Amino acid sequence: MALSSRTKAPDEKLGSKKSRLVKVVIILILLALVYSAGWFAAANYATTKLEHAFDGDNPLASALDCPGMRMSGFPLHIGLNCNKVPINDRRNGITGSFGAFRSTAEIFRPGKIKWEIDGPAILQTSTGLAGSFQWESLRSSLSLGMNGIDSSATTVHTLQANLTDAxxxxxxxxxxxxxxGRLQRDGEDLVGTARFSGMNFGQDDRNPNLPAMAAQIDLKLLGQAGALEIDHPEPIKLRGLSGEIRDLQIDMGQGRTIKATGPISIDNSTGLASGTLKLEISKVDAWRDLVIAAYPDTRDIAKLAAKGLKAAFLGQNSGQVTLQITNGVVVLGFIPLGNIPPI
Known part of the structure; x- marks a missing residue:
């Protein structure tokens, strides 16, 4: 009886396996080509967006540059690198530069971007204030939404800053x-929070005998959420800015604390600050002794201020008082403290 089918010869089986293997290889090559094309398209899109951010139409209306801009990270990341970041903020009169910049976004975690920047940072303002900043590390992460940045978180370690009044x-x-520090949207407003630990101060060549300080602030800037847009960011104008200090705390240890809340604003024409802050001061006598130990030549002023505060606190060593700022003139209760220069 004749067979209706025959067993395949060994050569035919081998040829079939080779054919399937070739197909698999071709498919893998095509997938790799498609993925590579997608990566470079995404990198090109990111570069275009970042170039737009560096062309002066950014949240601070600053003209930034990215010398030596290059993309990296293939195949799992998209990274942008700059040799340094010069800044020329004509609107707010700020010029200067930062060190090398590096950022990375993971392909499989869209909307998440990490970046870091090296020091030093050198900044100069049109009012004659200059600053130099150095740090061990400064890193940030961004969370992107449909319209722009939803929030950002930044950490800095071993910060050193020098501020010079020309x-x-x-x-x-x-x-x-x-x-x-953290920035995030709150409706139409922009909310910023920051906390620093182990802070020390010095003036000129003097190192006052002060303990390390911890400070934190929670600040809302009214109507400034547009600064976090990507395609059409709305510049932050320092003059005409208004907001609210929702929580400001200074802690010098041993119960010496100051807390402040209240509205603040900057005049659009003069650049002078105004505001009414409610202060909670603990251990007035301890603050007095601390100031006298650090600045002996302020002994009489410190004693007078402490006496005035305790009178306002009905003889108590802690209490509440109003810090009034009117066109740059600062008055604590009824005690004049000085002037804040225009911005």
């Missing part, structure tokens, strides 16, 4: 062991 020649030095 008019008086005075230099203020600020060091901090660690710092954390």
């Amino acid at each position: 008019v008086s020649g005075r230099v203020l030095r600020i060091d901090a062991a660690d710092g954390r």
